[in-house]
Amino acid sequence: MAEEVSTQESRLGFTLGPGHISxxxxxxxxxxxxxxxxxxxFLEKCFIYLSxxxxxxxxxxxxxxGSATPAELDALAxxxxxxxxxxxxxxxxxxATMRIREYYTAAALRAASSAxxxxxxxxxxxxxxxxxxPLEIMVPWEEKHGAAESESEPKKDPK
Amino acid sequence: MAERxxxxxxxxxxxxxxxxxxxxxxxxxxxxxxTADAVVAVISDVGDHDAQTVANAFCNHVLHETIALxxxxxxxxxx
Numbered sequence: 310m311a312e313e314v315s316t317q318e319s320r321l322g323f324t325l326g327p328g329h330i331s332x333x334x335x336x337x338x339x340x341x342x343x344x345x346x347x348x349x350x351f352l353e354k355c356f357i358y359l360s361x362x363x364x365x366x367x368x369x370x371x372x373x374x375g376s377a378t379p380a381e382l383d384a385l386a387x388x389x390x391x392x393x394x395x396x397x398x399x400x401x402x403x404x405a406t407m408r409i410r411e412y413y414t415a416a417a418l419r420a421a422s423s424a425x426x427x428x429x430x431x432x433x434x435x436x437x438x439x440x441x442x443p444l445e446i447m448v449p450w451e452e453k454h455g456a457a458e459s460e461s462e463p464k465k466d467p468k
Numbered sequence: 469m470a471e472r473x474x475x476x477x478x479x480x481x482x483x484x485x486x487x488x489x490x491x492x493x494x495x496x497x498x499x500x501x502x503t504a505d506a507v508v509a510v511i512s513d514v515g516d517h518d519a520q521t522v523a524n525a526f527c528n529h530v531l532h533e534t535i536a537l538x539x540x541x542x543x544x545x546x547x
Contacts, residue, residue: 345535348535349532356525360479361478
């Protein structure tokens with residue numbers, strides 16, 4: 310890309326040029342994957358060009374799609390920097406919890422593979438002898454206790 | 469006026485530059501020259517379009533292709 314003709318420092322410390330703003334990103338602080346993640350989200354908002362500003366340093370150049378004031382460019386770069394920080398944090402958390410997430414996924418898959426299928430459950434139900442009633446739940450109360458109670462009940466004197 | 473853009477190999481995939489050049493073939497003449505640590509694209513004959521805007525849009529396209537290709541490669545590695 311063409312070299313910047315004239316530059317000045319923005320309120321947030323970025324380098325302002327005509328219609329664009331640029332800044333350097335240290336890869337030891339913000340991994341390249343985080344830079345890509347932030348770029349991906351900003352591709353619709355502005356034009357992005359990446360270049361090497363040195364070993365382990367990425368220079369990000371954001372160009373407004375239309376006319377933009379220095380304050381608007383500054384805000385754009387500020388939003389990008391915030392997103393960069395968010396992406397870097399997500400990446401670090403993702404890496405830190407990768408083992409435990411893999412473990413839980415594997416455990417869930419193991420449990421799912423060993424769980425009985427619907428057909429197995431239906432077959433089990435059919436095999437059970439549902440008509441057996443050892444506790445005599447299906448026997449009416451009158452049949453079970455009625456006669457005994459009527460016998461033990463003292464007879465009332467009609468007088 | 470031709471726009472010369474240097475895509476550093478450590479940041480952009482050469483395949484992404486090729487894919488973007490193919491996508492923009494109808495809108496401009498794009499010459500790709502690979503070097504040891506970069507791929508240089510020279511954009512010319514942009515017709516009625518603004519050369520700078522075409523160059524900026526081309527950069528976005530290359531970046532998008534690079535991110536997409538890298539993510540696909542990472543998914544394949546994870547399989």
